[in-house]
Amino acid sequence: ASVDERLAACASRHLLLELGQACSMLRREADAVRIFRALSHAFAAGGASRAAAAAEHPVLADDARARLFEREVYTHWGAAAARLGGRAEERRVYQLAVERGLWRSTLQRPLEHYARSLTARPFWEASELPEAAALQRAFPAILAECN
Numbered sequence: 001a002s003v004d005e006r007l008a009a010c011a012s013r014h015l016l017l018e019l020g021q022a023c024s025m026l027r028r029e030a031d032a033v034r035i036f037r038a039l040s041h042a043f044a045a046g047g048a049s050r051a052a053a054a055a056e057h058p059v060l061a062d063d064a065r066a067r068l069f070e071r072e073v074y075t076h077w078g079a080a081a082a083r084l085g086g087r088a089e090e091r092r093v094y095q096l097a098v099e100r101g102l103w104r105s106t107l108q109r110p111l112e113h114y115a116r117s118l119t120a121r122p123f124w125e126a127s128e129l130p131e132a133a134a135l136q137r138a139f140p141a142i143l144a145e146c147n
Contacts, residue, residue, distance in 0.1 A: 013039060013069070021076055029084035036077030040070075040096075071102050075109055 020035035074097040082090035094106035103109055118124075126132040135142075 017069070017073060017076070020073075020080070024076065024080050024083070027083075029080050032080035033077065033084055036073055036080060039073050040077065067102070071097070071109070074102060078109070 016035055016039045020032045020039065023029070023032035023035060074093060078090045078093040078097075081093045091106055094103075094109060097103055097109075098106055124132070126136050
């Protein structure tokens with residue numbers, strides 16, 4: 001597909017996401033659920049894995065923006081499903097997202113700041129997290145700004 005075709009496909013997906021959110025705000029949950037369900041098929045046709053879907057749709061290749069967008073679709077779909085059909089339907093949607101590799105758990109659904117390499121444990125050493133080490137190095141400058 002050409003760059004123009006890929007951009008048009010991205011724009012269409014973003015418009016569908018916005019339409020689904022608008023339906024939710026207007027309490028048209030059944031319409032929102034249908035839109036989000038249809039939109040999710042762009043990522044994994046027929047229940048296929050993300051890798052298979054990305055191979056079929058190169059614009060959805062494994063990059064941070066595509067993952068963020070896909071997590072956003074499932075987050076809104078789950079919320080609309082909960083309002084329409086209750087918690088069981090919401091859990092079903094989030095379980096589907098876990099099965100497709102978006103999150104590790106149905107109970108934790110981060111959008112932007114998600115690193116699969118971070119596992120649940122009480123403490124991490126700053127040396128294990130580049131972001132934490134950068135904050136430690138910047139602490140004197142941050143402190144100076146606060147004084």
